[in-house]
Amino acid sequence: MKSILLTTSTLPRFQGDPEPRFVLDLAFALSRYYRVTILAPSDALAALSEKIGEVEIVRYRYAPLRRWETLAYPGAILPRLKKKPWLWPLVPLLCVGLHVALSKLLKSRQFDLVHCHWFVPQGAVQAWGFFHTRAPPFIVTSHGGDLNTLKGRFIKRALQYIMGRAAAVTVVSRQLQKRVAKAGYNSRVIPMGVDARRFCVTTPVSLAPGDKTILFVGRLAEKKGVNILIEAMARPELRHLGCRLLVVGDGPDKGDLMNLADSLSVASSVNFLGAIGHEDLPEVYSKAHIFCAPSIVAKDGDMDGLPTVILEASAAGKPCVSTRVGGISDFIENDVNGCLVEPGDSGALAHSLARLLDDDEFYHQLSSEARKRAAQYDWPIIARRFSALYEQYFNPPPGFSQDSS
Structure with missing residues (x-):
């Protein structure tokens, strides 16, 4: 050997x-x-x-x-x-x-x-x-x-x-x-x-009003664009749906992001859960309806390659809303196995998230395709x-x- x-x-x-x-x-x-x-x-x-x-x-x-x-x-x-x-x-x-x-x-x-x-x-x-x-x-x-x-x-x-x-x-x-x-x-x-079997969640997700959860997992740093996601949470499209955002991860921007949520009056809808071990991530994904990776290009040029969290969320059947940054578009095909918007556009991000939360048929179509695509990355x-x-x-x-x- x-x-x-x-x-x-x-x-x-x-x-x-x-x-x-x-x-x-x-x-x-x-x-x-x-x-x-x-x-x-x-x-x-x-x-x-x-x-x-x-x-x-x-x-x-x-x-x-x-x-x-x-x-x-x-x-x-x-x-x-x-x-x-x-x-x-x-x-x-x-x-x-x-x-x-x-x-x-x-x-x-x-x-x-x-x-x-x-x-x-x-x-x-x-x-x-x-x-x-x-x-x-x-x-x-x-x-x-x-x-x-x-x-x-x-x-x-x-x-x-x-x-x-x-x-x-x-x-x-x-x-x-x-x-x-x-x-x-x-x-x-x-x-x-991705370990496709480990993240595969077979329990059906309820899309009942008032129980709509958006999930972010990653390091709280500039290139992750979490500030754009928090700004999207403050827009009418998402406020109207009464959804909540779970932010899993830690990093240098955490304090600024918490202050931003407070200044936009969405702190009650944005929960910062801190870093969570990999062993517990499948359960975290199972509690979400949509995964969001609002990546941007940082001031120093740093950007995501292909975040493994996108693969994990897709393996769990969670449609992902992300941006056309780095290698993300290598995996996500817009309106096929996820949604893509331009980086830094909180309005477009809010619109895509709201569409997935509001359209049950579209949601399940993307969920099924996300699983199929993730299986190719096993x-x-x-x-x-x-x-x-x-x-x-x-x-x-x-x-x-x-x-x-």
Whole structure:
């Protein structure tokens, strides 16, 4: 059985942790075919090594004290650096820690391929690394936060260097594929997936007046556009229906969003539930009628790739109202398996939400199609697509090198 090493800076730290788990879920799906190890940054709340199912997890130290290892969690590295610039001194420490851990793993074990999630820091350290042994081929995947926000001539050249060293580049959306093409390289679109069975809810939803619930799940940050959704809740179309909004998640914008709901006199209809563990999300989806992902392009250019919460909601049969941002339109076809509006348009958002809540036939039509579309993103299907890519780079021919790939 071949051995795969996945490197990432985002991974749940403990059971019930609300941190994104798509890399872990991918590892579970791949473990049917390979021995899978995940390498991720340490955190005071996480075990340095553990095995979950057939997947081994190794977390590397990068600061003298574990309580100082706060660069990667909670949230993602780049957003944390923007909000907390005093964390910048940890960046070189994390890169050194990652390089040391990689060197030890590659020297002590035989890996057939390394799969780096995000260009920075995982792809960069892999590309620039000086390892004591011949490194296996590596693949790098962009989820959007790296390619969309990292700018400047030096950064562009650095990303091109990583792409040139990588055996292959994958992205989660066609929008990101275009960005890679502009840099002069090819890439494959392979999105993240969803555990369709886990989120499938068979209990029929009542659309009785006075019991209409809109759900948002995600980090409360600028690119998520939750402020637009709260503004939509204040518009007559939704006020008339007497619906409520459940906001699941935490983040830097939570205080501002709560103040906005209060200033628009919709605080009684908007419930902030905080972060909820992945184990409890299926139940949360079951209590909603519609899912809304009002994504926008942030001021720094950051935007969603293809949010896995959209896949989860669709698998649960919840029609999704979202925006034409990033890779969302790769999954949602307007008025077929969901609704799409222009980003930042609270009026159009309110109209689409009200239409779904008010039109029972339209609602059930989209609900059925949402389930069908989500089934195409089931993790076993996504894992087979990655496996087909991996197989091209196992046992490379004589003369293969990352410099010539």
